[in-house]
Amino acid sequence: MNVTGQSQDRSTYIGGSDARTIIGTDENALIRLWREKRGEVEPEDLSGNLLVQFGCATEELNRRWFERKTGRQLGQVQRFVRHQRLDWMGATLDGIVEAEAAVFEAKFMLPWNFDESGAADKHMAQLQHNMLVTGAKRGYLSILTGGAKWVSIEVEADPVYQTVLLQVERIFWRCVVTGEPPRVFGAQPPKAKLPVVRVVDMSTSNAWAEYAAIFLRTRVAHGAHETAKTELKALVPEDAKEAFGRGVRAKRSKSGAVSFDVLPNGGGEHALVQ
Numbered sequence: 001m002n003v004t005g006q007s008q009d010r011s012t013y014i015g016g017s018d019a020r021t022i023i024g025t026d027e028n029a030l031i032r033l034w035r036e037k038r039g040e041v042e043p044e045d046l047s048g049n050l051l052v053q054f055g056c057a058t059e060e061l062n063r064r065w066f067e068r069k070t071g072r073q074l075g076q077v078q079r080f081v082r083h084q085r086l087d088w089m090g091a092t093l094d095g096i097v098e099a100e101a102a103v104f105e106a107k108f109m110l111p112w113n114f115d116e117s118g119a120a121d122k123h124m125a126q127l128q129h130n131m132l133v134t135g136a137k138r139g140y141l142s143i144l145t146g147g148a149k150w151v152s153i154e155v156e157a158d159p160v161y162q163t164v165l166l167q168v169e170r171i172f173w174r175c176v177v178t179g180e181p182p183r184v185f186g187a188q189p190p191k192a193k194l195p196v197v198r199v200v201d202m203s204t205s206n207a208w209a210e211y212a213a214i215f216l217r218t219r220v221a222h223g224a225h226e227t228a229k230t231e232l233k234a235l236v237p238e239d240a241k242e243a244f245g246r247g248v249r250a251k252r253s254k255s256g257a258v259s260f261d262v263l264p265n266g267g268g269e270h271a272l273v274q
Helices: 016-022 027-037 050-070 116-134 159-178 206-235
Strands: 002-004 080-082 090-092 095-097 102-109 138-145 150-156 198-201 242-245 248-252 258-262
Touching: 016 027, 016 116, 016 159, 027 159, 050 102, 050 138, 050 150, 050 198, 080 116, 090 116, 102 116, 116 138, 116 150, 116 159, 206 248, 206 258
Parallel strands: 102 138
Antiparallel strands: 002 080, 080 090, 095 102, 138 150, 150 198, 242 248, 248 258
């Protein structure tokens, strides 16, 4: 990759944030982006978009939180890079995970209906584009939400996804050069493979705190309970369909499985052992 600290005219290249529009299905957004790249309209003014401004305001916090929670160090913050061979591909990086040469993307998302899979799908084009530009084999998507939740998702470079993305971007850039209006991709991009590797900080969740306390409080009792069930099963005679005593009843199913229930009134009412 070719690295420079200088800001670049966005009309001279396709960036990571453009990739989602280019491979997407919104024709109006695609045509507007094409006109921006051709210099026919000014880039959209996002200074009044509160969600975008939240992302800008929390980006540095996002980086610090990622480093703190994962132990990974970030460098090349806000560096602009171009693809070594394809000069029309570029990216302004939120950072690079130095030890792995992996790309880092910081995002802010609203908490309603938030889920990791949907977040990864939403930002997959940008991640794969930035990995193509830098030659990275891995990327990290670090997400802060308005619900005081942080999620880190690890994404591997996906050759199938990148092949499709590169072809669609190449066609779009050809349209920019020739003046021919682009067409929407017209198909769902392939699903990139996501490893089951994510780090989630739940320390600010009240529900998590409540059930974590119950889990810790009942952990010893649960272990004793499971041990007692095992020992009671061993005490049930092999030819017994049912056994009871001290408020507990064991029943053997036709398949031989033994289950337990609690007798009403501490076992004051029970049937004779069959």
